[in-house]
Amino acid sequence: MPLMIFRLDERLVFPSPALAEDDGLLAVGGDLSPGRLLLAYQNGIFPWYSADEPILWYSPHERFVLYPERLKISKSMRQVLRSGKFTVTSNKCFNEVIEACSAIERQGQDGTWINDEMKAAYNRLHQLGHAHSVEVWKNDELVGGFYGVQVNSVFCGESMFSKVSNASKTALVWLCQAGRYSLIDCQVYTEHLASLGTEMICREEYMALLHDSKP
Numbered sequence: 001m002p003l004m005i006f007r008l009d010e011r012l013v014f015p016s017p018a019l020a021e022d023d024g025l026l027a028v029g030g031d032l033s034p035g036r037l038l039l040a041y042q043n044g045i046f047p048w049y050s051a052d053e054p055i056l057w058y059s060p061h062e063r064f065v066l067y068p069e070r071l072k073i074s075k076s077m078r079q080v081l082r083s084g085k086f087t088v089t090s091n092k093c094f095n096e097v098i099e100a101c102s103a104i105e106r107q108g109q110d111g112t113w114i115n116d117e118m119k120a121a122y123n124r125l126h127q128l129g130h131a132h133s134v135e136v137w138k139n140d141e142l143v144g145g146f147y148g149v150q151v152n153s154v155f156c157g158e159s160m161f162s163k164v165s166n167a168s169k170t171a172l173v174w175l176c177q178a179g180r181y182s183l184i185d186c187q188v189y190t191e192h193l194a195s196l197g198t199e200m201i202c203r204e205e206y207m208a209l210l211h212d213s214k215p
Contacts, residue, residue: 004019005025005027005028006019006026007028007029008029008055008057009029014027014057017043017203020058022061023058024059025058026045026057026059027056027057028054028055028056029054030055034124034125034128037125038125038130038149040057041149042210043059044059044063044207044210045058046059046187047118049113050115060188062201062203063185063187063200063201063203064185064188064189064193064194065184065198065201065206065209066176066183066196066199067182067183068176068181068182068184070197070199071172071173071176071197072195073173077166080169086137086138086143086144086170087136087138088135088137088170089134090133090134093142094122094131094147095123095126096142097134097135097145097161098119098123098133098159099119101147101160102114102119104161122147122149125149126147130150131147131149131150132148132150133146134146134171135171136167136168136170136171136174142163143167144160144163146159146161146171151210152210152211153181153182154182155175155180155183155184156185157184157187169196185206186198
């Protein structure tokens with residue numbers, strides 16, 4: 001049976017996320033304008049594609065999320081946090097964070113999905129106040145962090161990087177303890193995030209949390 005992938009045009013509309021394929025692929029095409037990106041995130045959809053592909057839009061049937069109050073901090077990580085070796089900031093250098101995320105080598109991946117078009121799009125969202133970054137510094141050097149999009153009180157994480165051990169964990173701990181978000185959407189499973197207390201929930205539960213959360 002052929003796959004039914006929806007092709008987007010200039011209209012700012014998406015099909016129901018419930019119609020996504022098994023791998024979460026929902027639609028193809030459209031653009032990365034601020035209006036379309038915000039509409040996507042408000043409906044549990046995000047773009048994920050390579051530079052040689054058209055824009056692909058995904059809405060996984062399950063979401064890998066972290067409730068800030070359920071964050072697991074190991075004894076060794078608590079020692080790192082107490083040591084004061086890192087300084088954490090927010091929205092200080094969004095562009096540098098997204099550039100670092102695009103440049104980091106990832107096991108099992110050939111290249112990056114964070115192409116120039118994506119960088120420009122999320123920088124626009126940041127300038128409009130919808131995308132945010134967390135930066136981790138060691139001796140005035142940017143050594144870790146991540147960026148994502150805010151929908152109500154849900155932080156939709158896009159990508160993270162770490163140049164030294166525990167830098168990205170420090171950023172995540174800071175975000176959980178900042179008291180700004182009721183949920184952190186990590187999108188897809190990784191062992192690294194699972195060790196911190198991240199868990200799978202169904203799309204329906206995720207959408208309820210996304211829409212019920214308050215800014």
